[in-house]
Amino acid sequence: MDSPTQTASNDILPATAAPKALIRGVNLCRSFQMGDATVEVLQDVSLDVGAGEKVFLCGASGAGKTTLMYTLAGLERPISGEVLFDGESLYRLPKNRQAAIRNRRMGYVFQNYFLMPELTALENVLLPAFMGSADRTARGGEILDHLGLGSRLSHRPSELSGGEQQRVAIARSLINDPDIVFADEPTGNLDSKTGAGVMDSLIGLVEERKKSLIVVTHDTKLARLGDRTLELADGRLAS
Numbered sequence: 263m264d265s266p267t268q269t270a271s272n273d274i275l276p277a278t279a280a281p282k283a284l285i286r287g288v289n290l291c292r293s294f295q296m297g298d299a300t301v302e303v304l305q306d307v308s309l310d311v312g313a314g315e316k317v318f319l320c321g322a323s324g325a326g327k328t329t330l331m332y333t334l335a336g337l338e339r340p341i342s343g344e345v346l347f348d349g350e351s352l353y354r355l356p357k358n359r360q361a362a363i364r365n366r367r368m369g370y371v372f373q374n375y376f377l378m379p380e381l382t383a384l385e386n387v388l389l390p391a392f393m394g395s396a397d398r399t400a401r402g403g404e405i406l407d408h409l410g411l412g413s414r415l416s417h418r419p420s421e422l423s424g425g426e427q428q429r430v431a432i433a434r435s436l437i438n439d440p441d442i443v444f445a446d447e448p449t450g451n452l453d454s455k456t457g458a459g460v461m462d463s464l465i466g467l468v469e470e471r472k473k474s475l476i477v478v479t480h481d482t483k484l485a486r487l488g489d490r491t492l493e494l495a496d497g498r499l500a501s
Contacts, residue, residue: 283310283346284474285334286442290343292329292497303329304340304483305497313441316468316475318485327478328446330494334476335444336364348441365393369435369473371464373447375427377419383426384415385432398437405433421458425456432464442474449484461487 272365292304303326312443319327322396332338334345336352345352347363355363369390377386384402391398406415409429417426428448435443448464449457465487466473485491493500 282313282349284313284315284348285311285476286346287330288336288344288346289376290330290333290340290345292326292333292338292340303497304333306343307494307497307499308343309492309499311474311476313474314472315490316465316477316488318375318477318479318488318491319494320482320485323480325494326497327494331444331446331476331478335368335370336360366438367389367441369438369440369443371428371431371443371445371448372433373450375419375424375431375451377427377430378391379419382416382418383411383422383430385420386430387437390420390434391437394473402433402437405436405467408467409433423456424452425460428452428460429463432467435475436467436471439471440473442476443468443474445477447478447480448477449481457481457484 287307288308290304291305292299293301293302295301307326307330319330329338333340336345336347339353344354352363363365363471378389381389383406384399387402387406388398391402403412403415406412406429409432411426411429411433414422414426419430422430432448435445443464445464449460452460456482461484464475467473475488477484480487
């Protein structure tokens with residue numbers, strides 16, 4: 263008689279279970295019409311990003327990096343294929359569920375910051391929390407202080423440098439404690455020294471808080487900060 267710890271010879275068990283993907287793109291396709299021509303931007307792209315993983319999307323201008331990120335982030339519906347977020351097909355969910363996921367479980371950092379000029383740094387950080395009817399003033403102040411902006415809470419964007427504005431955008435992306443942060447060329451408008459500092463801040467915060475991160479960048483040096491680098495060329499992932 264077999265002992266309780268034995269299995270039948272044809273029962274093959276993996277040594278460790280495969281990590282669950284937080285976000286998964288499956289056969290994603292996107293195209294645009296330019297006059298009579300159809301431009302294929304994403305062609306059958308599939309990828310997984312695990313919880314706490316940092317993935318950098320690289321490639322030449324026009325390769326499809328930003329389109330892929332926006333599609334994964336729930337901002338641009340694919341023509342075909344699907345995005346699975348935490349096991350759910352994102353674009354098949356009701357619109358209000360999609361909006362709730364984008365607000366509460368995803369954070370966004372853009373190249374052009376997209377700060378409201380009439381609001382203070384702290385008020386800009388708190389915008390996603392206001393949309394979710396949550397009071398996270400103390401949390402917003404704590405994140406800004408962590409980013410070296412504790413004395414700049416009441417300053418408006420016009421009173422901040424480019425690097426400071428991007429740090430405000432980083433704080434805003436984290437205010438609702440999301441599972442994943444999407445960053446589209448977050449250092450594209452900054453000089454190399456300031457950009458390196460901003461990336462160090464972003465990487466440090468997502469690692470400390472165990473968030474997933476997807477970064478679009480053309481800078482191969484920055485891409486080395488990730489756990490993985492994916493190269494796009496002509497709308498396809500390079501093998």
